[in-house]
Amino acid sequence: MHIAIIGAGISGLMSALELAEQGCSVDIFDQQQAGQAASWAGGGILSPMYPWRYAPEVNQLAQYGKSLYQMWNEKLLPITGIDFQIHNTGMLIFDQEDFDVGLNYANQYQEAMQQCDLLDRKQLEQINPHISEKFQQAIHFPQLSNVRNPRLLQSLISYLKQHPFVRFFEHCPIDQLIVKNKMVHGIQTPNGQVFHADHVVLTSGAWSQYWEEHIHRKIPVHPIQGQMLLFKTPENWLPTMCMNRVMYLIPRQDGHIVCGSSMADCGFSTAVDEQTQQNILSACLDMVPELKQFPIVSRWAGLRPSSPQGIPYIGEMPDIANLWANFGHFRNGLCMGASSAQLLRQLILKQAPIVDPSAYSPSRLKKQNLVTQ
Ligand SMILES: Cc1cc2nc3c(=O)[nH]c(=O)nc-3n(C[C@H](O)[C@H](O)[C@H](O)COP(=O)(O)OP(=O)(O)OC[C@H]3O[C@@H](n4cnc5c(N)ncnc54)[C@H](O)[C@@H]3O)c2cc1C
Structure with a gap:
């Protein structure tokens, strides 16, 4: 299975990792250098701040952050030489x-x-x-712990760049989804270069609203x-x-x-x-x-x-069968990053999901022609 991922922050890189490790071939695109946006800038606290102030959907994904990153650090360290330092400070x-x-x-x-x-x-x-x-x-x-997120990104990028199933396209913005008969047939750069994949994943962070006109739904990100x-x-x-x-x-x-x-x-x-x-x-x-x-x-x-209540959109897009979302993580995209990507991989590959996926479904994106009050 061939997957194209648009956005190389924590959401895109972890999604690439999850999918490549299951044998998918993955192309990952970023308009700038990979791992330089919010995921680099964040603090790396592996818990929502004051979890009781957040929706259960946020805490549910966040609770796996520390253990999943510990597992990935052990696996990636011998290959990358980069320890992303899960620091158990409390x-x-x-x-x-x-x-x-x-x-x-x-x-x-x-x-x-x-x-x-x-x-x-x-x-x-x-x-x-x-x-x-x-x-x-x-x-x-x-x-409670924190992860040194710039090193986490460096480690993921280094590992994925050595991965036989992964290709990186940096400084390569994607501005068009070519949609026909409710399927994405290709993704296109501003200079007209087209790439094909069986599935396309949007992991475009704060830029995700850009896709509204392509999917005819409002994206409140x-x-x-x-x-x-x-x-x-x-x-x-x-x-x-x-x-x-x-x-x-x-x-x-x-x-x-x-x-x-x-x-x-x-x-x-x-x-x-x-x-x-x-x-x-x-x-x-x-x-x-x-x-x-x-x-x-x-x-x-x-x-x-x-995003509304900070609950990310993870799963298949409504009306477009091979287009997927993993965006809208607001203040908690680092602690939710590992489990969000795992959930996405499980949904794409039709495996048992780590959590009930319905609360994260992009089907809650409203049709664009609806009048909101
Ligand atoms: C100051 C600050 C502190 C934070 N602290 C924490 C914390 O302690 N713990 C925590 O869990 N979270 C924290 N966060 C939140 C967390 O950083 C974000 O939720 C998370 O990084 C979002 O990851 P992402 O991969 O979705 O987005 P990003 O990291 O922003 O990546 C999106 C990528 O998509 C690319 N892109 C967008 N559109 C296109 C396109 N059309 N074509 C190609 N590429 C495209 C962008 O260039 C970018 O690289 C913090 C954030 C900030 C800003």
Whole structure:
């Protein structure tokens, strides 16, 4: 079976991996270099932030993130030499209004990985000695981890480029789906080059709305910008991830600390601005004041593929038999990336699905000529 995948972020690369490992031949296209968009820019927390604020459909896919990435890291590392560092730091949350719901969440929803404890100041200092004195309590999620997402992408790209069934087409935008008799017969570049495949998968992240006119359905996915900044501290200086008021600190093994993030609806702009950077910085220093002694070594912005309730579209497109979706992961595309791709592969290859696929079905995309109220 021959598959064309449009978009080489985490959604496209993991989909390619899942399908190629099952013997499919895969062509993967990106308008820019592979793995440079949201999936590079994200933080790599392997859980939705405050999972109780998300739909069960999001948490359901996210819960497999850590174990699937651990499995793939073991498999890919000997071939690529790239360790994408699933860093088991645990997470501290300081938002008091979330303490009760956080403490009950794991048992209520049978999500063992979200087990947490309420810490007093003394316990907090033992777990993380750098927390501001203004926080006398926190809830601690010892099992939460982060993945070093730029390395995850590098590893996937390196592995797939060596894979005998995979071809990469970078700097190769696809702007046309050639649809006849409810089937995609080809995909086309702006200079008229046509590629053929048995199935076509759209993994175009924040750009996915572009396909609306091809499928005659509304695609409510658009870019929401998030900015980040990066500190460099000594190795293992900050022992845990920290979160307060939707701002977070994510320590990497080598002492880099990723800090974010903002939310702005500003089209496809990835420019950073001083005011937003200041807001992120002050939220981070509020949690860990000692950070101010360390240099900020980078700043950037990425475009999250927002979707209603953050529930991605995964599965066969309505009315076009061989066109598939795996997009719209909003704030959680890294933690949902591995299981979303697994689900997509299971649906294409008619295998038993990891979760009930109906909640993710693109059949919920509304017909374009319907008047919305
Ligand atoms: C600041 C920030 C922090 C985040 N933190 C986290 C986190 O901690 N945990 C988490 O789980 N998630 C996080 N996310 C969300 C996560 O990064 C995204 O949900 C995820 O990366 C989306 O992956 P994707 O592959 O769908 O999109 P992308 O990575 O954006 O990839 C889409 C690709 O499609 C290509 N493309 C689009 N249209 C075409 C076309 N017509 N032809 C060819 N190529 C095309 C683009 O060039 C791009 O490379 C964060 C995001 C941001 C911005």
